Amino acid sequence: MSWRKEHGRAERGYHHGNLKEALLQAALGLIAEKGAAGFTFADAARMAGVSAAAPYRHFRDRDELLSSIAQRGFEQFEARLSAAWDDGRPDTVTAFERVGKAYLAFAREEPAFYNAMFESGVPVDANAALQAASERAFNIIRAAAERLAALTPPGTPRPPAMMMALHIWSMAHGVASLFSRGDAARRKLPMSPDELLEAEVLIYLRGLGFPIDRRPATKGAEPPPVPPEASSGSGVPPGGPWGKPK
Amino acid sequence: MSWRKEHGRAERGYHHGNLKEALLQAALGLIAEKGAAGFTFADAARMAGVSAAAPYRHFRDRDELLSSIAQRGFEQFEARLSAAWDDGRPDTVTAFERVGKAYLAFAREEPAFYNAMFESGVPVDANAALQAASERAFNIIRAAAERLAALTPPGTPRPPAMMMALHIWSMAHGVASLFSRGDAARRKLPMSPDELLEAEVLIYLRGLGFPIDRRPATKGAEPPPVPPEASSGSGVPPGGPWGKPK
DNA sequence: CAGCTCATGTGAACGACCTTTACATGAGCC
DNA sequence: GGCTCATGTAAAGGTCGTTCACATGAGCTG
Secondary structure: OOOOOOOOOOOOOOOOOOHHHHHHHHHHHHHHHHHHHHHHHHHHHHHHHOOOHHHOOOOOOOHHHHHHHHHHHHHHHHHHHHHHHHHOOHHHHHHHHHHHHHHHHHHHHHHHHHHHHHHHOOHHHHHHHHHHHHHHHHHHHHHHHHHHOOOOOOOOOOOOOHHHHHHHHHHHHHHHHHHHHHHHOOOOOOOOOOHHHHHHHHHHHHHOOOOOOOOOOOOOOOOOOOOOOOOOOOOOOOOOOOOOOO | OOOOOOOOOOOOOOOOHHHHHHHHHHHHHHHHHHHHHHHOHHHHHHHOOOOOOOOHHHHHHHHHHHHHHHHHHHHHHHHHHHHHHHOOOOOOOHHHHHHHHHHHHHHHHHHHHHHHHHOOOOHHOOOOOOOHHHHHHHHHHHHHHHHHOOOOOOOOOOOOOOHHHHHHHHHHHHHHHHHHHHHHHHHHOOHHHHHHHHHHHHHHHOOOOOEEEEEEEEOOOOOOOOOOOOOOOOOOOOOOOOOOOO
């Protein structure tokens, strides 16, 4: 990471050369440590080695920095969800499950982004670009829901894809913010957040009429152990998506 | 509301007489207005008509005030959930749905409490009393899940009640924080948060094997239009818990 | 290369906040 | 009446966010 023409050390003169980026990175680190609320503009400046006033050349104020981070977060979020969805391969339900996992993974692995995106108090409509990025991310979930909705077994009414998408989003966000992050993760649970969400989504999908067999936490994303798509089983197989019923 | 011996005006001398309570009220108002992040200790003091140092006689610091509010919030939350659950009357599913509605209603009607409880960054385990209050509130949901789990139709495996409770909580919290409050409420939705959550829970319950018929938003909580409990219908009735399928 | 210009960084200053400390007040009790 | 201690105040130190006048020097123009 060279942030100056001369690559190596922090030999910087009057001008930083890459302050905007440095501030974003510093802020990211600080938010990860202390949360968006605890993050301070002055600290970011200090960390970048500039005076407290310098950041104002690149961001109107502290909120704009925050919303920049949120926007970047949504962009990376979209990328990860998109990769997880992988256009529905190898089969729609498996890919859908993978999106749920990716959601939690992002919340866990990128706490600073997630915090800025959903917990910092930055209004989504603060910025047109931010809102657009947010919508693009949601559209991945929505597209997945669309495909899934199209697969409803014959004889079953087709749920509105938008509603499904909102449902899935709320489940993922609920699990992430209640059980998968920071202080909240300290709550004692009978199962991991990932398992919790997976079971939740599977039960939900079954409620929509999808033939779901028990298969929690089949790790790896390669070959599905069961034939994809049209494995129309009975409505309620013995043993749910949760572990083993006692 | 007399906050002094002499009931009437704000004729207060050197001592306030009820400062702790006055500060809590003031803080509640301020948080409702500007969020827990924007709320300031000094403002609360001003609003109570005392110097900025006075609050320190009643709260170790700003965070302690915040966590006091969160604790109170959990207590009221518990009361409302408990009232909504009404020990499962008139039937378990109806009462369960009512709990979901009560969750959203609380989030909407008591934004300051909800904010302090879930969005202020106050760690749940900051305080033993806070944690206890939080657990008592969750136990309402848990108890309801317990009763519901016991009702799983014959031939269907019984889901762990704890898991159900966590699922329901995550749905309610997800919908509340994404769609039902503050800035988030500005997202354009095809249906109200209440309807969204109701449909979500119903689909979920159906996924668990409960015979759920379509019946969104039957308002009032008195006589159920269908015979309660053991109306074991077919697994997937035509027309889901959402509106009319096109 | 001289000179200009403008983006970028600095230092100082203001007001607000959080918190601590030494001191003031007066309510309740002997 | 006088003591005591919970409760309030004023003042001060440290941090922030933000603004403003001013400094620097990178890059263009000729």
